[in-house]
Amino acid sequence: xxxxxxxxxxxxxxxxxxxxxxxxxxxxxxxxxxxxxxxxxxxxxxxxxxxxxxxxxxxxxxxxxxxxxxxxxxxxxxxxxxxxxxxxxxxxxxxxxxxxxxxxxxxxxxxxxxxxxxxxxxxxxxxxxxxxxxxxxxxxxxxxxxxxxxxxxxxxxxxxxxxxxxxxxxxxxxxxxxxxxxxxxxxxxxxxxxxxxxxxxxxxxxxxxxxxxxxxxxxxxxxxxxxxxxxxxxxxxxxxxxxxxxxxxxxxxxxxxxxxxxxxxxxxxxxxx
Ligand SMILES: C[S@@+](CC[C@H](N)C(=O)[O-])C[C@H]1O[C@@H](n2cnc3c(N)ncnc32)[C@H](O)[C@@H]1O
Numbered sequence: 001x002x003x004x005x006x007x008x009x010x011x012x013x014x015x016x017x018x019x020x021x022x023x024x025x026x027x028x029x030x031x032x033x034x035x036x037x038x039x040x041x042x043x044x045x046x047x048x049x050x051x052x053x054x055x056x057x058x059x060x061x062x063x064x065x066x067x068x069x070x071x072x073x074x075x076x077x078x079x080x081x082x083x084x085x086x087x088x089x090x091x092x093x094x095x096x097x098x099x100x101x102x103x104x105x106x107x108x109x110x111x112x113x114x115x116x117x118x119x120x121x122x123x124x125x126x127x128x129x130x131x132x133x134x135x136x137x138x139x140x141x142x143x144x145x146x147x148x149x150x151x152x153x154x155x156x157x158x159x160x161x162x163x164x165x166x167x168x169x170x171x172x173x174x175x176x177x178x179x180x181x182x183x184x185x186x187x188x189x190x191x192x193x194x195x196x197x198x199x200x201x202x203x204x205x206x207x208x209x210x211x212x213x214x215x216x217x218x219x220x221x222x223x224x225x226x227x228x229x230x231x232x233x234x235x236x237x238x239x240x241x242x243x244x245x246x247x248x249x250x251x252x253x254x255x256x257x258x259x260x261x262x263x264x265x266x267x268x269x270x271x272x273x
Contacts, residue, residue, distance in 0.1 A: 056119020
């Protein structure tokens with residue numbers, strides 16, 4: 001299980017990983033990623049009839065919020081269960097389609113705004129994902145790309161990585177997706193977006209708290225089962241990691257939820273018009 005849905009695992013390139021996760025993602029991760037989707041939209045001109053593409057829409061945080069502002073939204077994801085969840089909202093201005101973001105089955109110059117929130121960064125060919133966003137954006141249109149500022153992800157991923165760094169500094173940790181590593185730094189994110197064909201990128205940081213349900217720590221083996229940052233630990237190391245989690249929770253003086261602040265980079269850019 002990936003309770004936060006906010007980092008990369010070996011399986012993230014498999015649609016079935018996301019199919020299995022869709023219900024939990026909508027309940028647990030989307031309320032958190034939704035803060036960043038709202039922030040991404042805040043930097044864009046969106047009005048009635050704006051044609052907007054949301055790449056790797058997940059359960060549709062950005063797509064649905066954009067439609068509420070009057071946009072006509074195409075929301076794509078390679079996991080059918082995610083697409084079904086977006087379609088289930090029945091929003092008259094949202095069409096949800098199953099599609100690989102690295103090879104969009106969409107015409108050139110079709111959208112006023114192209115967006116991807118914690119999506120393109122996961123693609124094996126993340127540069128193709130960005131280039132496809134540029135291809136389908138009309139000249140003069142806008143792009144917004146949101147990534148984590150920590151290559152190891154956010155929320156529980158970030159917490160686990162931090163604890164592993166503290167407890168086992170000499171041990172290597174599982175490699176994040178290449179796109180997450182490259183784009184976690186503002187200059188490199190801007191460079192990647194320009195390489196894809198956009199211009200005048202502006203990158204800003206945005207932080208929000210992930211509220212970790214402390215009940216998950218009762219059974220970490222289940223809670224963190226899909227997360228290499230947990231599964232690659234030995235039994236003895238897992239015990240030490242859980243003890244450090246509990247120590248941090250007690251030190252924070254919290255009862256039901258433990259807040260983990262995660263920071264994203266939000267990049268906006270334009271296609272030359
Ligand atoms: C971390 S979730 C982000 C979802 C959503 N944008 C949000 O912010 O909540 C990543 C999403 O990317 C989708 N995804 C991963 N690889 C993809 C690909 N190659 N093409 C399209 N979607 C992909 C997954 O199915 C999943 O829904």
